Amino acid sequence: MAKLNSLFVPGWPRIIPGILACILFAFCSMNLDAFLKTYHNANVATQKIPELQASLDSLRARNAIPQDIGKIETSLAAQQKALDKVHGKPGDRYQWATLIYEDIHLTYVAFLLIGGILIRNLIGLHKVLLPGVAVARPIIKPGIILLGVHYTLRSIIEVGATAIILTLIFILGTTLAVMIISKRRGIEDGLGGIMGAGTGVCGVSAIIATAPVVKSKPTDMAYAIGTILLFGTLMLLMFPYMGKAFGLSQGQFGAWAAIAILNTAQLIAAAEWYGPGARDMAVLINTARILFVPIIVLVTLWYYVLRNPEEAAAGAKINKWALMKDKFPVFILGWFALMVLQTFGIFGAFDESGQLVAGTPAAAMDTVFTWFFAVGFAGIGLSISIADMRRAGGQAFKIGFTVAVAKTVLGLIAVLLIGKSMLEVHGG
Amino acid sequence: MFRTIVVALDGEGHTVRALTHAIDLARRDQATLVGLHVVDPYLKQFHNEIYAVGRQEYLDYVDRCLETIADGTIRDFQEVCRKEDVRGEPRVRHGDPIEEIVAASDGADLLVIGGKRLQGFSRWRSRNLPEKLPALVKVPLLIIRQ
Numbered sequence: 293m294a295k296l297n298s299l300f301v302p303g304w305p306r307i308i309p310g311i312l313a314c315i316l317f318a319f320c321s322m323n324l325d326a327f328l329k330t331y332h333n334a335n336v337a338t339q340k341i342p343e344l345q346a347s348l349d350s351l352r353a354r355n356a357i358p359q360d361i362g363k364i365e366t367s368l369a370a371q372q373k374a375l376d377k378v379h380g381k382p383g384d385r386y387q388w389a390t391l392i393y394e395d396i397h398l399t400y401v402a403f404l405l406i407g408g409i410l411i412r413n414l415i416g417l418h419k420v421l422l423p424g425v426a427v428a429r430p431i432i433k434p435g436i437i438l439l440g441v442h443y444t445l446r447s448i449i450e451v452g453a454t455a456i457i458l459t460l461i462f463i464l465g466t467t468l469a470v471m472i473i474s475k476r477r478g479i480e481d482g483l484g485g486i487m488g489a490g491t492g493v494c495g496v497s498a499i500i501a502t503a504p505v506v507k508s509k510p511t512d513m514a515y516a517i518g519t520i521l522l523f524g525t526l527m528l529l530m531f532p533y534m535g536k537a538f539g540l541s542q543g544q545f546g547a548w549a550a551i552a553i554l555n556t557a558q559l560i561a562a563a564e565w566y567g568p569g570a571r572d573m574a575v576l577i578n579t580a581r582i583l584f585v586p587i588i589v590l591v592t593l594w595y596y597v598l599r600n601p602e603e604a605a606a607g608a609k610i611n612k613w614a615l616m617k618d619k620f621p622v623f624i625l626g627w628f629a630l631m632v633l634q635t636f637g638i639f640g641a642f643d644e645s646g647q648l649v650a651g652t653p654a655a656a657m658d659t660v661f662t663w664f665f666a667v668g669f670a671g672i673g674l675s676i677s678i679a680d681m682r683r684a685g686g687q688a689f690k691i692g693f694t695v696a697v698a699k700t701v702l703g704l705i706a707v708l709l710i711g712k713s714m715l716e717v718h719g720g
Numbered sequence: 721m722f723r724t725i726v727v728a729l730d731g732e733g734h735t736v737r738a739l740t741h742a743i744d745l746a747r748r749d750q751a752t753l754v755g756l757h758v759v760d761p762y763l764k765q766f767h768n769e770i771y772a773v774g775r776q777e778y779l780d781y782v783d784r785c786l787e788t789i790a791d792g793t794i795r796d797f798q799e800v801c802r803k804e805d806v807r808g809e810p811r812v813r814h815g816d817p818i819e820e821i822v823a824a825s826d827g828a829d830l831l832v833i834g835g836k837r838l839q840g841f842s843r844w845r846s847r848n849l850p851e852k853l854p855a856l857v858k859v860p861l862l863i864i865r866q
Contacts, residue, residue, distance in 0.1 A: 426768045433770065497771040504774070504781035510789070513763055513782075557770050582771050619773045668770070 310424015318666035325400035331389030337371040401565040408673015428671025435664030440630025462551040467492030482508035495555030518683030519692035524555030542569025543715035550577035552703035738834035755797035
């Protein structure tokens with residue numbers, strides 16, 4: 293019995309209500325998404341069927357080759373199937389579904405995030421749900437690991453150089469710029485260090501990794517976390533619509549979100565909201581980004597502790613290798629392992645358009661990861677509290693605002709200059 | 721006449737000012753002055769961030785910081801009570817500051833808190849205890865504004 297008990301985290305029953313609430317919320321949102329998508333597809337089908345029928349009649353009248361006729365017949369059958377799902381007939385209109393799903397872009401991500409924010413801040417969450425909701429957020433991680441089947445070494449090499457250059461400029465550049473400018477302006481090391489890492493690397497996660505190293509004060513940590521959450525959330529809500537307004541491709545948006553949005557949770561959510569191509573690109577750059585966490589912690593240690601004559605002796609006693617190991621995001625190895633295995637086609641092939649072939653283990657993983665994401669997004673949405681963001685303030689707010697604006701503008705210019713073709717992740 | 725006075729302390733300037741007034745009242749009425757410090761575990765909730773690494777180190781660090789602040793606040797309180805010859809009783813509670821202050825003040829004759837003068841964005845940002853507590857506490861409340 294004692295051995296069995298040792299398998300569980302102490303107090304684990306406390307997380308069950310919140311986790312169940314997130315699963316239920318995810319289930320409802322995914323079904324609402326599927327419902328809207330079905331009617332949107334039917335709406336598209338009602339418009340395409342007459343066009344396809346006319347093309348088919350024309351081809352038949354001209355005695356076109358069977359392959360051309362076959363292609364149109366296949367498309368027509370697919371559209372008819374989409375219409376049959378809602379028991380519709382050609383001429384029926386479901387414009388409301390297209391408006392909500394396509395034009396306003398309210399997908400399951402939006403339901404979970406916007407709905408979660410509204411529930412948390414207008415109705416409130418009962419205390420019994422809070423521990424489970426907090427634990428639901430990292431459930432995205434198994435989803436990220438499974439997403440490894442979307443990549444191969446070839447696809448990574450294709451965009452790898454661009455991704456690494458963007459990461460180096462925006463991640464390391466931001467961190468060093470914030471730390472150096474903060475130091476010159478007399479901002480306390482404890483705040484400058486966590487804001488440099490937080491705005492540069494992966495937001496609150498980086499603050500958690502660096503705060504003990506630079507010995508931040510609790511008030512500064514609250515300011516910094518509030519600031520990152522405030523600007524991360526604003527960027528999450530604005531970026532997908534800005535991306536559409538600027539006509540960014542999926543890959544361009546993914547790269548922009550990954551280098552500019554201040555907090556990791558919000559950047560993955562924004563990219564998934566924009567579309568699968570944006571998500572694949574954002575996860576790839578974000579993987580490079582979080583691999584920088586141990587390096588940034590070391591840079592911070594050197595900049596604030598080892599260079600300081602008063603603290604150098606204490607800093608020298610710190611085991612740098614142990615520090616690096618402690619701050620290394622181990623789960624990334626899972627993502628990497630799946631990507632390597634998928635390079636050899638272990639989990640199933642990609643079709644000509646770079647999509648995973650249906651019926652393969654990889655395609656099954658594709659469905660499973662979406663559920664991990666959905667439960668994680670439910671946790672993120674229900675965790676976004678205006679009360680937390682209200683704690684943004686002081687010098688942290690000024691730094692956060694400046695970096696958010698700079699990264700938004702410069703990141704947008706960078707992805708527009710790089711172009712669409714160099715920022716697409718192709719499977720296979 | 722007050723027999724037990726509770727003063728909420730967090731080590732910041734406005735609560736030090738509140739303590740000065742609470743000391744005067746306690747000395748006048750020969751009351752017991754309870755110096756209440758609430759350890760707010762607010763920052764610990766973020767250890768579960770998606771990509772957080774070094775979580776235990778972070779939690780330990782936050783605990784150490786909060787403990788240091790609590791020790792300093794209580795030490796200063798005891799020092800002032802001894803200097804002013806007032807019967808002081810330090811008390812440390814853990815949890816949400818508003819809930820803990822309300823719970824700790826139950827049964828006391830007076831609750832004294834400090835308040836910052838806040839305007840605009842700062843007022844929106846602050847949890848503003850002086851505005852929230854009057855509706856929640858069951859004892860007389862004295863707010864010392866900065």
